[in-house]
Amino acid sequence: MxxxxxxxxxxxxxxxxxxxxxxxIGQTLPAFVILGLPDASLNEAKxxxxxxxxxxxxxxxxxxxxxxxxxxxxxxRGSGFDLxxxxxxxLAANDIRATGRTVFIAELGLDGRLRPVxxxxxxxxxxxxxxxxxxxxxxxxxxxxxxxxxxxxxxYATLARLAFDCGADPQDLALDFEPxxxxxxxxxxxxxxxxxxxMCDVSGQAAARRALEVAAAGAHHLLLTGPPGAGKTMLxxxxxxxxxxxxxxxxxxxxxxxxxxxxxxxxxxxxxxxxYENPHHTATAVAIIGxxxxxxxxxAASRAHRGVLFLDEAPEYDRGVLDALRQPxxxxxxxxxxxxxxxxxxxxxxLVLAANPCPCGKATGKGVDCICTPTMRRRYQARMSGxxxxxxxxxxxxxRVSLAGFGQPAPEEGTASIAERVRAARGRQLxxxxxxxxxTNAQVPGRLLRGALRLDAPTTRILDYALERGVLTxxxxxxxxxxxxxxxxxxxxxxxxxxxxxxxxxxxxAAAASP
Amino acid sequence: MRAKDVLGRxxxxxxxxxxxxxxxxxxxxxxxxxxxxxxxxxxxGDALVIAEVKTRKSLAYGHPFEAVGADKLARLHRLAxxxxxxxxxxxxxxxxxxxxxxxxxxGEPAVxxxxxxx
Numbered sequence: 156m157x158x159x160x161x162x163x164x165x166x167x168x169x170x171x172x173x174x175x176x177x178x179x180i181g182q183t184l185p186a187f188v189i190l191g192l193p194d195a196s197l198n199e200a201k202x203x204x205x206x207x208x209x210x211x212x213x214x215x216x217x218x219x220x221x222x223x224x225x226x227x228x229x230x231x232r233g234s235g236f237d238l239x240x241x242x243x244x245x246l247a248a249n250d251i252r253a254t255g256r257t258v259f260i261a262e263l264g265l266d267g268r269l270r271p272v273x274x275x276x277x278x279x280x281x282x283x284x285x286x287x288x289x290x291x292x293x294x295x296x297x298x299x300x301x302x303x304x305x306x307x308x309x310x311y312a313t314l315a316r317l318a319f320d321c322g323a324d325p326q327d328l329a330l331d332f333e334p335x336x337x338x339x340x341x342x343x344x345x346x347x348x349x350x351x352x353x354m355c356d357v358s359g360q361a362a363a364r365r366a367l368e369v370a371a372a373g374a375h376h377l378l379l380t381g382p383p384g385a386g387k388t389m390l391x392x393x394x395x396x397x398x399x400x401x402x403x404x405x406x407x408x409x410x411x412x413x414x415x416x417x418x419x420x421x422x423x424x425x426x427x428x429x430x431y432e433n434p435h436h437t438a439t440a441v442a443i444i445g446x447x448x449x450x451x452x453x454x455a456a457s458r459a460h461r462g463v464l465f466l467d468e469a470p471e472y473d474r475g476v477l478d479a480l481r482q483p484x485x486x487x488x489x490x491x492x493x494x495x496x497x498x499x500x501x502x503x504x505x506l507v508l509a510a511n512p513c514p515c516g517k518a519t520g521k522g523v524d525c526i527c528t529p530t531m532r533r534r535y536q537a538r539m540s541g542x543x544x545x546x547x548x549x550x551x552x553x554x555r556v557s558l559a560g561f562g563q564p565a566p567e568e569g570t571a572s573i574a575e576r577v578r579a580a581r582g583r584q585l586x587x588x589x590x591x592x593x594x595t596n597a598q599v600p601g602r603l604l605r606g607a608l609r610l611d612a613p614t615t616r617i618l619d620y621a622l623e624r625g626v627l628t629x630x631x632x633x634x635x636x637x638x639x640x641x642x643x644x645x646x647x648x649x650x651x652x653x654x655x656x657x658x659x660x661x662x663x664x665a666a667a668a669s670p
Numbered sequence: 671m672r673a674k675d676v677l678g679r680x681x682x683x684x685x686x687x688x689x690x691x692x693x694x695x696x697x698x699x700x701x702x703x704x705x706x707x708x709x710x711x712x713x714x715g716d717a718l719v720i721a722e723v724k725t726r727k728s729l730a731y732g733h734p735f736e737a738v739g740a741d742k743l744a745r746l747h748r749l750a751x752x753x754x755x756x757x758x759x760x761x762x763x764x765x766x767x768x769x770x771x772x773x774x775x776x777g778e779p780a781v782x783x784x785x786x787x788x
Contacts, residue, residue: 184743184768184787185736217733 159246162258163239164278168498171281178243181219191224194232204241211267211315212327216248230495234262235272251321258282261293267314268334269293276414279303351396355569359556366551371397372580373596373641376506381553382519387509391465395431396570399578430462436471451491457500469508470538580644596641601633635659681725681771718764720750725771734770
C-alpha cells in the first residue's frame with residue numbers, strides 16, 4: 156500500500172479539531188508536497204521530516220511524497236504536525252505498521268529528536284473529546300498531556316524509538332541516539348517558585364486593606380485612585396494571593412490558555428493559583444484583547460482569565476483599549492476574527508485599575524500642591540469612560556501613608572489569614588447563589604438584587620435617600636447592594652444589615668472620580 | 671576515459687539492456703546536438719521514449735533520481751523535439767523516462783525505472 160494515514164490536532168484558539176494526515180507515494184521524480192492550507196512553518200516540515208527520518212535510520216522514499224491534511228479547508232499552522240506527517244509517510248512506504256487512531260503531536264528536530272510544542276493541553280483535550288484518547292507527544296510534553304483526564308499518553312525522545320515501537324526494522328534504526336535533555340525537557344533548572352507578595356508588607360492603609368479583602372471576597376472589580384507612592388501597585392499585586400485556589404475546571408481553562416502562550420518549562424502542573432497580568436500602559440488593543448496575523452492569539456485579558464488583570468496608570472491607556480475591555484467584562488469571553496479564522500478565548504478576569512487623581516498626581520486630600528487646572532483634571536479622569544467605570548464596583552481613594560501608620564512596630568495581618576476569611580465568604584456566596592447559576596456577588600444582576608434577594612426597607616433606607624437626592628444612580632444603587640452582600644458574607648451574616656449597607660456606600664463613593 | 675565516464679557508460683549499457691528486457695526497442699543511443707545529449711531513444715509500442723540514465727556508486731551525494739531537476743526535464747523535452755525534427759518526424763506521442771543505476775561494485779547493480787516523469 157502506498158498510502159499512509161495518521162491523526163493529529165489543529166488548534167483554532169482553544170478549540171482543537173482532529174486532522175487526518177494522508178500520505179501518498181507516487182512513482183515519479185522525488186518531491187515533497189504538503190496540501191491542506193499549511194502556513195510557512197508547516198511547509199518547512201518537509202525538510203525537517205526528510206532530515207529527521209534520514210538521521211533516524213529510516214530514510215523517506217525517493218519518490219514523490221504527497222501529504223494531505225484533512226479537512227483541507229481548515230488553515231493549519233505550526234510545527235506540531237511534523238510527527239504525524241512523518242509517520243504517515245513511513246506508513247505509506249510500509250516501513251512501519253498501521254498506528255490506528257493514535258494522535259501524533261510533536262515537532263521534529265533534524266537529528267530525529269521529538270521536540271515539544273505549544274498548546275499541547277488544549278490539543279489533547281480536543282483529541283480525547285473527539286474519541287481519540289491515544290496520544291503520542293514529545294517527552295517534554297508528557298506531563299502536560301497527562302493532565303487531561305482519560306488521555307493515554309506516550310512520550311518519546313526520538314523518532315527512531317517511536318518507529319521501533321511501531322514495528323520498524325531495528326537493524327538500521329539509530330536507537331543509540333539519546334538526545335541530551337534540554338531546558339524544555341524534564342524538571343526545569345530555573346529559579347524555584349517566587350514567593351507571592353504578602354499583605355503583611357502593607358503598613359497602615361486600613362481602608363485600602365479592607366477594600367482589597369472585600370474585592371477578593373466578592374470578585375468585585377476595583378479602582379484605586381491615589382497619589383504616586385501611595386501603594387496602589389503594591390496593593391494590586393497582593394490581590395491574587397487573597398483569592399481562593401481554582402477548581403478543577405477553572406484550572407484546566409487557565410492552564411490551557413497558558414499552554415498556548417508558552418512552551419513548557421520545568422515540571423508542568425495544573426495552574427491552581429489565579430493568574431496575574433499587569434500589561435504596560437503603552438499596550439495596544441491587540442496585546443490586551445488578543446489578535447495578531449493569521450489565527451488570533453490570546454492577549455493579556457485572556458491570560459488573566461480566572462485571575463487578576465491589573466491596569467496601572469489606567470488613564471494613560473488608549474481609550475480604545477480600555478473600552479475594548481467592556482465586552483469581556485460583560486460576557487467573560489473574547490471572540491476575535493482574523494483572516495485565517497476566528498477564535499474564542501475565555502476572559503473572565505477581575506479588573507483592577509489604578510490611577511493618579513490628576514496629571515501631576517497631587518490632587519489628593521485638600522490638593523493644595525496640585526498644579527493642574529480643573530480642565531486638565533477633568534480631562535484626565537474622563538479618559539476612563541463612564542461605561543467602563545460603571546462596571547467597577549469598588550472605587551477607592553488610596554491616601555498617602557501617614558507617619559503614624561508607617562513603620563509602626565505592630566505587624567500587619569498577613570495574606571494567609573485574610574485569604575481564609577475570603578475563602579469562607581466565597582463558600583457562603585456559592586451556597587446562596589448556586590441555585591441562580593452564579594458563584595460570586597459581583598455576577599448578581601440588579602433584577603435579582605431587587606427581586607429574590609431584596610433587603611427590607613429599613614436596611615436600605617440610607618440608599619433610598621441617596622437615590623432620591625440624586626447622589627446615587629440606579630446602577631450605583633445595585634453595586635452598593637452587591638458590596639453589602641459581600642460585607643455580610645465576610646462578617647458571617649446571612650443577610651446584610653444597615654451597617655453593611657453604610658460601609659458599602661462608603662466603598663462606592665470614596666473615589667472623587669465616581670460618576 | 672575517466673572513471674566517472676566509465677561508470678556512466680556502464681550504467682547506460684545496463685539501462686539499455688533493461689529497457690529491451692521490458693519490451694522496448696532501442697532506436698538510438700547517445701544522440702548529440704548543440705543543445706545536449708539524449709542517452710537513449712527507444713520505442714515503447716507506438717510511444718517514443720526519451721530516456722535519461724543516471725548512474726551512481728553510492729547514495730552519499732543523494733539518489734540518482736534527485737539529480738534530475740526541473741531544468742533537466744525541460745531540456746529533455748526540448749531535445750525530444752529536436753530529435754524528431756532531425757528525423758523528419760511529426761511530433762509523435764512522446765514521454766521522458768528516467769533510469770537510475772546504483773552500482774556499488776559489489777554485486778548486481780540496482781536498476782530503477784520511472785516512466786513519464788512530466
